[in-house]
Amino acid sequence: MKGIRASLLPTLFTCIRSLDYLEDKVSNEYAETGSLIHCGIEALHKLKSIDSALAVMAVKQSDYPEANGAKAVHGFRRYAEEQQQWGSVSETEYPIAFTLAPSPIDPTKEEIVIEGTLDQVRVANGIETVADAKTGSKSIKWMTRHYAPQLAAYQYGWFVASGRKPHATIIRTQDALSGGGKFWHPVPWGWDTVLDIMDAVRTLVALRRLGLKIATGGDHCEWCPAGGIENCSIGAKKEKGKYALPVATSIEDLFK
Ligand code: SF4
16 A cells, blocks of 8 residues: 555545545645745755745745745745744654554454655754644644644654654744734644554554445545545545435445
8 A cells, every 4th residue: 555645634634535535635725835834944055045945945835836925925924934933843854654553343454654745853952842833724623623633643753763752843833924922833743643643544444444434524635636526436436416426325334
């Protein structure tokens, strides 16, 4: 099985059907604006200059035609102005990859590969933390819940790479647009929760490998590689019965 991107895990937790779209890339204004900000942040830490990072963003903009350039520059600038308050950066754009043992109910018995790139590792007040920059406008409460599986995967990935158990923090760049405020949001969970979430990944993958086809249309479709409910096989059924998700009439139907 191809590796599951850590960034797909929040969608997997709301819709196991999304596992069928591992090959596809999420592409929309939100995703591309975020990618452009990430380019700027990476360049800032490599080149140590805001102007040089902005120049890199200008060049990279053609790679992200759907990005909102003004929003990206605004978010990047606020990040660049404030980021020194949050300790020192030891790694940026660090690739992680690890395997999870299959769940006992997994019929394939194949390991699960998780891969991704964590934004940065910082040491602040003697505490090592993986920090993930989020560029959306959702509240920090929403982000903390929604992105928990992704952040936990970065924490676990860094543990596998370094042997150390890091904390995790969300950097919410959109705080810039609401007139300032706090950018730096440590997550409220401990290491046991990270392990619980990895266990939940094993179970969800096993359910899909068992053939369970449950798909749940909702806000999360926006971040699904299928690109929206109209593109996934559940969406194809929507054509027949407008807006009606298929309803299983028996437990066997779920496994068809
Ligand atoms: S588009 Fe929505 S319903 Fe379809 S697989 Fe993706 S998350 Fe599930």
